[in-house]
Amino acid sequence: MKNTVLVSGGAGFIGSHVSVELIEAGFDIVVADNFSNCDLTCFKGVKKITGRDDIPLEVMDFCDASATKALFAKYPIDAVIHFAAFKAVGESVQEPVMYYKNNLLSFLNVLEAAQDKGGCNVLFSSSATVYGEPDKVPVTEETPRKPAASPYGNTKKMCEDILQDCVKASNGAIKGILLRYFNPIGAHPSALIGELPRGVPNNLVPFITQTAVGKRECLNIFGNDYPTPDGTCLRDYIDIVDLAKAHVCAVKRMLDGKMAQPCEVFNIGTGRPLSVLELVNAFEKVNGVKLNYRFAPRREGDVTAIWADPAKANEQMGWKATRSIEETLKAAWAWECHLKTTYGNE
Numbered sequence: 488m489k490n491t492v493l494v495s496g497g498a499g500f501i502g503s504h505v506s507v508e509l510i511e512a513g514f515d516i517v518v519a520d521n522f523s524n525c526d527l528t529c530f531k532g533v534k535k536i537t538g539r540d541d542i543p544l545e546v547m548d549f550c551d552a553s554a555t556k557a558l559f560a561k562y563p564i565d566a567v568i569h570f571a572a573f574k575a576v577g578e579s580v581q582e583p584v585m586y587y588k589n590n591l592l593s594f595l596n597v598l599e600a601a602q603d604k605g606g607c608n609v610l611f612s613s614s615a616t617v618y619g620e621p622d623k624v625p626v627t628e629e630t631p632r633k634p635a636a637s638p639y640g641n642t643k644k645m646c647e648d649i650l651q652d653c654v655k656a657s658n659g660a661i662k663g664i665l666l667r668y669f670n671p672i673g674a675h676p677s678a679l680i681g682e683l684p685r686g687v688p689n690n691l692v693p694f695i696t697q698t699a700v701g702k703r704e705c706l707n708i709f710g711n712d713y714p715t716p717d718g719t720c721l722r723d724y725i726d727i728v729d730l731a732k733a734h735v736c737a738v739k740r741m742l743d744g745k746m747a748q749p750c751e752v753f754n755i756g757t758g759r760p761l762s763v764l765e766l767v768n769a770f771e772k773v774n775g776v777k778l779n780y781r782f783a784p785r786r787e788g789d790v791t792a793i794w795a796d797p798a799k800a801n802e803q804m805g806w807k808a809t810r811s812i813e814e815t816l817k818a819a820w821a822w823e824c825h826l827k828t829t830y831g832n833e
């Protein structure tokens with residue numbers, strides 16, 4: 488019998504790529520989303536890529552406890568991957584109550600529903616933001632977490648703690664994996680799914696592709712006076728398909744009883760630091776486009792340098808990032824061009 492995985496927030500950027508990889512790995516999935524920050528584009532893309540027209544889609548909000556319970560009653564859920572959350576750092580500073588309410592309540596409802604049905608395997612999508620400005624790079628899973636720089640970051644940290652506590656209290660009924668993502672970028676090689684930011688993108692790569700396609704006039708590179716080789720920040724950019732495959736490895740690890748502890752943490756990154764300027768140069772080179780950019784003041788809250796030590800995920804989960812930055816940036820550009828062909832430069 489196939490195992491069923493619930494993908495909360497499954498119609499979004501990361502959720503849609505994970506959905507494809509889960510289906511391709513032989514899982515049944517249920518996608519649930521309230522479409523607060525996406526439309527049907529990526530869900531339709533998932534169906535097209537996988538050739539599956541029968542993927543269950545539940546339009547619902549995980550902040551609704553009874554709807555969440557009903558969902559767990561309706562499907563034989565073996566594992567849940569929880570993506571459904573708000574993710575804009577700046578907005579979270581402006582609207583902390585909205586962020587805490589949405590991101591914590593939705594996760595608490597998932598955990599309560601999982602508890603009520605006697606247990607579940609829970610995978611939480613966390614972030615390298617929990618490490619703050621690390622004292623030492625690369626960061627391992629043992630690197631101490633720092634106080635969060637934003638309510639958004641704090642919700643990630645708090646959800647990590649909540650899951651750890653629930654696992655501890657559950658006597659083995661709830662198992663947890665926390666995946667700490669570094670900087671997910673790119674798009675599926677089919678160019679049928681990718682990132683669809685609403686309004687002006689906050690993240691670097693969507694801003695780059697939108698500038699290259701003519702939607703934005705100029706990319707601001709935030710700060711060129713950091714203590715790094717070229718003065719711009721260093722990050723660990725991880726291909727979205729590689730990142731999605733890490734979820735398949737994690738789900739299998741939980742279902743196959745391979746976990747070393749009932750709640751585990753893994754860094755999901757490449758281990759390769761890249762500066763903003765190196766990324767911009769690579770984008771121009773691999774896609775043969777000229778990018779209009781200028782240096783601008785530092786952005787508040789940015790850390791100078793962070794990248795992963797992915798050894799634990801490599802060794803214990805058998806997962807490794809395989810796609811080159813060139814492939815990734817090609818895919819990001821192909822997706823932006825696909826959007827232009829489909830929707831024009833709105």
Ligand code: UDP
Nearest residue numbers: 689690691692694707708709720763786789
């Ligand atoms: N960045 C930039 N211009 C932009 C967006 C981002 O120079 O328009 C820089 C940002 O300062 C950081 C890096 O790109 O050094 C990655 O930022 P992003 O927001 O994509 O991810 P973060 O690392 O903040 O989670």
